[in-house]
Amino acid sequence: MKIVDAEAYICHFPLREPFHPSWIPGLPSHANSAVILRLMTDEGIDGVCSGVAFAGEWKGFPELIKVFLVGRDPFSVEDFVQVLRSAKVIGFRAWFVEIALWDIIGKATGQPVYRLLGGARDRVKAYASTGELRDPETRARDAVRLVEEGFRAIKLRIRYDDIRRDLAVVEAVRVAVGDEVEIMVDANQAWLIHGFGPYPKWDLKRAMTVARELEKLGVAWLEEPLRMRDYEGLATLRRFTTVPISGGELNDDLDDFRELINRGCYDIIQPDVTFAGGILAGRKLAAMAEAAHIIYNPHTWTNGLGLAANLQLMGAIPNCTHCEYPYDPPGWTPEGRDAMLTEPIRIDGEGYVNIPSRPGLGVEVDWEKVRAHGERVL
Ligand SMILES: [Mg+2]
Incomplete structure (x- = not known):
């Protein structure tokens, strides 16, 4: 089988309401933007993949990569x-392209990717991953609604300047949902986006203070409390607290995670197959984590195709416990x-995501919609 052609679109799918991601303070999103x-292939089988876009930054890339495909x-x-890996050297972090190969391999063999790479599970427990900063009362109401919708786990953002405001949100949600619902918290400190609005910068002492309080609130994990390569700080924090420490959503490739694992930085690693090296790298990272008794719960916050690709990995590996389900209406x-x-x-109905079981990534692209909201760049 050979790849014979490629086409690419840069799309901006409008959101129903503007969305205010806590990790880009001061810059609301009005669209879900994607390449x-x-x-x-010469056998009539297609493979698809997607990466995050902001503006037109991917414009020339599809033409460049087509030569190699x-x-x-x-x-x-x-x-x-x-x-x-070579593309990264010249400034294109394009690991997501590898996912299209797996879509083809799955379709060619008549199997969903997760069954080809391990077949560990058919469904995974979802956590509603919220993205905006909202006051404690609003978040508590949101959380009750999420539980009514079937979620058994919820992730909150803690990114206020004042630690007390962060903790007030977690406390309010704990009171509102009780002890049976899992609560995760994400400080988004591993990579900071500067230039639009103010944001807090945590240090080890702040992370320790917050972790101690989160212990009392029975939090399932504290995500990205420190910078993405603060190996010493992360390892110290992990030894200091009983709250599991997670991170790694924007680290990439094997050597980066080798350091995070060997230096004891995280209880849970979160490489996203679209950012971290692709699906095969994800399978390798899962084995590295498994050997060190570390959980691997992929980050998925890109778009539906990225979620689908990460779901296939979640279905393949033994050490995955939760699926990040990006969800924060109305945005x-x-x-x-x-x-x-x-x-x-x-x-x-039980708060799980079923791994799409059709061949390949198991999902279907609405090409009419892609063309309607996209600019063809290849
Ligand atoms: Mg995160």
């Missing part, structure tokens, strides 16, 4: 990973998040 790449056997994943909804798919990915 979508489709590879065609056309004529290639889509099963030669290891070889192509090295092409993407960030399944319909907006998965706008490029024919159907949004949803949770079942």
